[in-house]
Amino acid sequence: MAKRNNNEAVQEKLKLVPAQPGCYIYKDEHGSVLYVGKAILLRNRVRSYFQSSAKHGPRIDRLVRKVCDIEWIVVDTEIEALVLECNLIKQHRPPFNVRMRDDKSYPYITVTDEKFPRVMFTRRVRKDKAKYFGPYPSAYAVRDTLQLLHKTFPLIPCGKSWTGEPVQRPCLYYHLGRCLGPCAGLSDRAEYGKILDKVERFLGGKEEMMVEDLKKEMEAAAEELDFEKAAKIRDQLNAIQTVLSRQKVLNNDQIDQDVIAVVKDDRGAAIQMLYIRGGKLIGQRQFVLDGASEAQPSEAVGEFVKQYYADSPDVPREILLPMEIEERGIVQTWLRQRKGSAVTVEVPQTGEKARLVDMAAANAEQALAQFAQELEQKEVWAEEAMGQLQDSLGLDMPPIRIEGYDISNIQGTAPVGSMVVTENGEAAKDEYRRFKIRYHPESPNDFAMMHEVLTRRLKAYVDGDEKFQKLPDLIMVDGGKGQLAAALKARDDLGLTVPMVGLAKRHELIYVPVEPAGELLSDIREMEAALAAPPPADTPYSYDRPAPKTYGFREVELPLTSPGLMLLRKLRDEAHRFALTYHRKLRDKKFGGSSLDEIPGVGPRRKRLLLRTFGSVEGIRRATADELAAVPTMTKALAVKVKDFLAEL
Structure with missing residues (x-):
C-alpha cells in the first residue's frame, strides 16, 4: 500500500488537475524536477499516484513521498503529449525517470542541403534539411566508406561549399575526373543530382538496385564503344561489390529494420540495437539506461524507444521489440507521422524476427557485463587517485x-x-x-x-x-x-x-x-x-x-x-x-566577423571569397597585396586597403 503524501500544497493541486491529455511534472521541496509523465487524462493518472489504496513499487513509493509540488502542461492529443514528455525528460533528466544515457558520440555520414551537396563525416545530428546515414560503429568505418565514395563517384573532395558560380580555376581533382568542378562553374546540377542519388541509395542499403543500374550503364557505354566510360563504371562496380561481400545478410526481405533488446539486472539495464538495412546488418549500438535498476523491463524498453526516436534522423520500416510495451499503438502512430510512411512496431514470438531479437539480447548481455566491469575499474581508479591526493597534499578528506x-x-x-x-x-x-x-x-x-x-x-x-x-x-x-x-x-x-x-x-x-x-x-x-x-x-x-x-x-x-x-x-x-575553445570563439567573432565587415568596399560576397581562399582572417592578414588582388572581384587598391586595415588590429 502506498504511503500517502500529506503535503497540503500537493493535496490542493490534486483538486485542480484537468481531465485532459498532457504531461505532469513532480517537483521536490527545492523545485527540482523529480519525474515527468504523460497521460490521456491527467486527472486520473496524477491522482492514482496519491491514493492510499494504490500499490506501487519501492521506486514510486519514494517518489510520492518526495513530491512537494505538481505542474502540468495540457495538449490536444496523446501524440503531442508523448513528444512533450520526451523533450521534458531530455531537458530536466529527472532522477525517477528511466533515461537513455549514451556515453559515446557515434559517427554519421551526412549529405548536406546545398546546391551542390557535400558528403561529409559528422558526429552531430542537427535538425536541418540535411540527410543523415548511420550511426556507424566507428570513425574508421565512416572514413573507409567516405574514401570509397570519393574514389567511386566525382563528389566534392575539398569539403568546401560551392554554388556552381565560377569563382576560381578548377583544381587537380577535376582534371583527374574525381570532381565535376562546381567551383569553376563547370558542373551541371542535374548530372550531380544523379550521382547523389546513387550515393544515397548506397548509404541507405539499396546497393543491389544501384549495382543493376550501373551494369546497365556499363553495357550501354560498351555498345556505344565508349570503353573509357565503361571501364570507369566497371571499377565502381568492383569497389561496391567488395563492400557488399563484407556485409552479413540476415534476411532476403530487404526490409529496413531496427532490432531492440534489453538486459536488466541489479546493475541497471542495457539496450542493444541492430541496424538492418535492405536485409543486411550494417551496424550496432549499445546504450545504458539510468534509473532503470528498479523499473520493469517493459518500462525500460518503452522509455528508450520514445527517447531514442525523438532525435533519431532515421525511422525504419520495422521496429522489433523484445516485449510488449504499454504504449505500442500510440508510439507506432507517432513514428508513422515522423517517417511519413508505414512503420510497424511489433513483438515477434517465433521465426526469423524472433531470432534477430535473441541475437540482439545476447549482445546486450555482453554490453551490460562490459559496462559493469568498466564502471568498477573506473571506481577503483578514482578511489586510488583521490586517496593518493589526500595523502600527498595533506587534505582532511578525499577530494571528491x-x-x-x-x-x-x-x-x-x-x-x-x-x-x-x-x-x-x-x-x-x-x-x-x-x-x-x-x-x-x-x-x-x-x-x-x-x-x-x-x-x-x-x-x-x-x-x-x-x-x-x-x-x-x-x-x-x-x-x-x-x-x-x-x-x-x-x-x-x-x-x-x-x-x-x-x-x-x-x-x-x-x-x-x-x-x-x-x-x-x-x-x-x-x-x-x-x-x-x-x-x-x-x-x-x-x-x-x-x-x-x-x-x-x-x-x-x-x-x-x-x-x-x-x-x-x-x-x-x-x-x-575549454578555455582555448572559448578564446578562439571570441577571437574569431572579433576578427572574422566585425573586422572584415568594417572595411569599406568589402561586402558579403568579397568577404566570403576572401575567407574561402585564405581560410581565416589570419590567413588574409599573412597574404600579400598581390595575392589578395588575385581573388575574384578584388582590386589592387582594395587589396592594399584590406592589408592596411588588418595590420592595425
Whole structure:
C-alpha cells in the first residue's frame, strides 16, 4: 500500500488537475524536477499516484513521498503529449525517470542541403534539411566508406561549399575526373543530382538496385564503344561489390529494420540495437539506461524507444521489440507521422524476427557485463587517485569534487578563463563554467586574470548564485607559484578555506601552499589581523589590494603514471581545452566577423571569397597585396586597403 503524501500544497493541486491529455511534472521541496509523465487524462493518472489504496513499487513509493509540488502542461492529443514528455525528460533528466544515457558520440555520414551537396563525416545530428546515414560503429568505418565514395563517384573532395558560380580555376581533382568542378562553374546540377542519388541509395542499403543500374550503364557505354566510360563504371562496380561481400545478410526481405533488446539486472539495464538495412546488418549500438535498476523491463524498453526516436534522423520500416510495451499503438502512430510512411512496431514470438531479437539480447548481455566491469575499474581508479591526493597534499578528506582553472589569451586579446569539474574522478560537464575577463581586457597579466576568475567564482558562491552553489574539495590552477598565489589571494579576500594547489607543466610539479610558522608567523600576525576581514560587499574589484596572508610553497612530485597526478593532469588539460575553445570563439567573432565587415568596399560576397581562399582572417592578414588582388572581384587598391586595415588590429 502506498504511503500517502500529506503535503497540503500537493493535496490542493490534486483538486485542480484537468481531465485532459498532457504531461505532469513532480517537483521536490527545492523545485527540482523529480519525474515527468504523460497521460490521456491527467486527472486520473496524477491522482492514482496519491491514493492510499494504490500499490506501487519501492521506486514510486519514494517518489510520492518526495513530491512537494505538481505542474502540468495540457495538449490536444496523446501524440503531442508523448513528444512533450520526451523533450521534458531530455531537458530536466529527472532522477525517477528511466533515461537513455549514451556515453559515446557515434559517427554519421551526412549529405548536406546545398546546391551542390557535400558528403561529409559528422558526429552531430542537427535538425536541418540535411540527410543523415548511420550511426556507424566507428570513425574508421565512416572514413573507409567516405574514401570509397570519393574514389567511386566525382563528389566534392575539398569539403568546401560551392554554388556552381565560377569563382576560381578548377583544381587537380577535376582534371583527374574525381570532381565535376562546381567551383569553376563547370558542373551541371542535374548530372550531380544523379550521382547523389546513387550515393544515397548506397548509404541507405539499396546497393543491389544501384549495382543493376550501373551494369546497365556499363553495357550501354560498351555498345556505344565508349570503353573509357565503361571501364570507369566497371571499377565502381568492383569497389561496391567488395563492400557488399563484407556485409552479413540476415534476411532476403530487404526490409529496413531496427532490432531492440534489453538486459536488466541489479546493475541497471542495457539496450542493444541492430541496424538492418535492405536485409543486411550494417551496424550496432549499445546504450545504458539510468534509473532503470528498479523499473520493469517493459518500462525500460518503452522509455528508450520514445527517447531514442525523438532525435533519431532515421525511422525504419520495422521496429522489433523484445516485449510488449504499454504504449505500442500510440508510439507506432507517432513514428508513422515522423517517417511519413508505414512503420510497424511489433513483438515477434517465433521465426526469423524472433531470432534477430535473441541475437540482439545476447549482445546486450555482453554490453551490460562490459559496462559493469568498466564502471568498477573506473571506481577503483578514482578511489586510488583521490586517496593518493589526500595523502600527498595533506587534505582532511578525499577530494571528491575538484575544480580546475586556466586562462587563455594572446597578448591580452580576448582573455577568458575556464572552470572544469571532476566528481569522483569523472568529468561533470554540466558544472563547467567559462568567464570573459572584464577588468584586464588589454593587459597580458595572467596572475591578475586568475585572481579575477577565482574572485568571481567564489564570490558567486558567497552570494548564493545557483550556478555556483557547490564548493569544491580542492581547487587546482594551471600554473606555478604566481598563479596559485593569485588564486589564494582571491580565496582569502572572501574569507573561505578551500584547499588549493597549482600544477606546473614543467616537471609536472604540484605546488601546495604553506603558511609560515614560528618567528616569521609572529612577525606578520599583526598585518594579517588587519587584512583578514573580507572587504565590504560594495568595495570595487581590485587586484592591487594587499594579500590578506603570506604563503610559502612546498613542491610535491608524484610519479607520472600515478593515478593522483594523472587525475590532475587530465583536469588541467581539460581546463586548457575549454578555455582555448572559448578564446578562439571570441577571437574569431572579433576578427572574422566585425573586422572584415568594417572595411569599406568589402561586402558579403568579397568577404566570403576572401575567407574561402585564405581560410581565416589570419590567413588574409599573412597574404600579400598581390595575392589578395588575385581573388575574384578584388582590386589592387582594395587589396592594399584590406592589408592596411588588418595590420592595425
